[in-house]
Amino acid sequence: MTLDRPWGSLNYLDEGSGPLVVLLHPLAQAGEVWRRLIDELVPDFRVVAPDARGHGASQWDGAEFSVPDLADDVAALIDHLGAGPARLAALSMGGCTAVALAVRRPELVHSLVLADTTADYGPGKAGAWGERAAKAVTVPREKQLAFQVDRWFSPRFLEQDPAEVERVSRIFTETDSEAHAAACRALGAYDDSARLGEITASTLVLVGEDDYATPPDMAEALHAGIAGSRLQVLPEVRHLSLVESPPARALAREHLAH
Numbered sequence: 001m002t003l004d005r006p007w008g009s010l011n012y013l014d015e016g017s018g019p020l021v022v023l024l025h026p027l028a029q030a031g032e033v034w035r036r037l038i039d040e041l042v043p044d045f046r047v048v049a050p051d052a053r054g055h056g057a058s059q060w061d062g063a064e065f066s067v068p069d070l071a072d073d074v075a076a077l078i079d080h081l082g083a084g085p086a087r088l089a090a091l092s093m094g095g096c097t098a099v100a101l102a103v104r105r106p107e108l109v110h111s112l113v114l115a116d117t118t119a120d121y122g123p124g125k126a127g128a129w130g131e132r133a134a135k136a137v138t139v140p141r142e143k144q145l146a147f148q149v150d151r152w153f154s155p156r157f158l159e160q161d162p163a164e165v166e167r168v169s170r171i172f173t174e175t176d177s178e179a180h181a182a183a184c185r186a187l188g189a190y191d192d193s194a195r196l197g198e199i200t201a202s203t204l205v206l207v208g209e210d211d212y213a214t215p216p217d218m219a220e221a222l223h224a225g226i227a228g229s230r231l232q233v234l235p236e237v238r239h240l241s242l243v244e245s246p247p248a249r250a251l252a253r254e255h256l257a258h
Contacts, residue, residue, distance in 0.1 A: 003080050008059025010073055012050035016042030019110075020083040021256055022074065023049040024094025026240065027183050028136075028148075028175040030056025033168055037089070037242055037249050045087070045256070050077055052093070054179020056171075064182055067093075067190040071100035078108045087256045089113040091242050092214065093183060096190055099222075103195040112199070113252045115206040115242050118218040119225070120193040129188025133181035141173040148172060151213045152240040168243060196225025203229040204255040206248055208237030230255075 003010040013031045021041055023034045031049030041047045052070055054060030074097060078084040087110050090098035095117025102109045121129065135144065149158065149169060158165055203226045207219035216233055223231035234241050234248050241248040 003077055005073060005076065007053060007061040007063060007065075010050055010053075010059075010077065011057035012048055012077060013038065014046070014048050016044075016046050018045045020078070020081065020086045021045040021047045022078065022086045022088050023047065024074065024088065024090035024097050025049065025052065025055070026092035026094055027187070028055070028172050028180045029168070030171050030175070032056065033171055033240075033243065035167075036164075037252065040249055040253060041256070046083065048077070048081065048086075050074065052097070052183065054176045054182065056175075060176070060179050060182075062178065064185065066186050067096045067192075068100045068104065070097045070186070071104060074098075074101050075105045075108055084108045085110040087111045089115070089242065089252050089256060090117065091115045092117050092239065093187060096187060096192075099192050099196070099199070100190070102199045102201055103192055106198070106200055109201045111256060111258065112201045112203040113206065113255050114203060114222055115248065115252070116208060116211050116214045116219075116239050117222070118214050119196055119222060120191040121187060126188040129184045133184035133188075136181040136184060137177045141175070141177065145169055145172065152238060153244055154208075154210060154236055154238050156236065157238075157244045164243070168240070193221065193225065196222065197227065199226045202255070202258065204251065205229055205231045206241055206251060207231075207233055208239060208241045208245075209233050209235050210237060211239045211241070213239040
């Protein structure tokens, strides 16, 4: 399915029926990264998983964009579907997008699962993300994988489920390098930390205990800033918690059901 946007065509998966759940993927991934959670949710929900600009099968005009711009795309999609407010589950970059949406269009957000994410990457973020952006376009994608996979998954998961690791890695290598770099720059400029108190949606914050991309202290800051939120730290899990961890997905399903 596609939705026309000013920058091109937004691609999204749309499966199942029931209350609307929107899944927002991490950096340099696509909606299909959610396959396991999609399959677990579709008996009870309508599950929509968009590809961010330049990611997956979504087009992109090459113009710079911000995290609030990505949130505008999700808002347009929810408006287009006419099935909101949506229950959002979002991971990493997708979590930043979900926070940006929740503070700007609260009427579109029924509830939130924010996994391994932040509202502010902290001091030095612009420089650090600028370096990541440069590597995204200068290092061959296959050669970026070792760095990525170590961040994404625990050693135990790498050993136990190499097929899923390969599937997620393939989505990464197929991502457009220029879009990856633009998204890095967007994350380096993003800061909604002062607006967390505006979020009124019921919120579950998840984080892998061993996530060093967005470590537990970032999750704790989200939890402290969002009134009434719940925080769950997942033992022996790294960055892609909702891909790696069945207990994380179970917690997400439980939260989205309310």
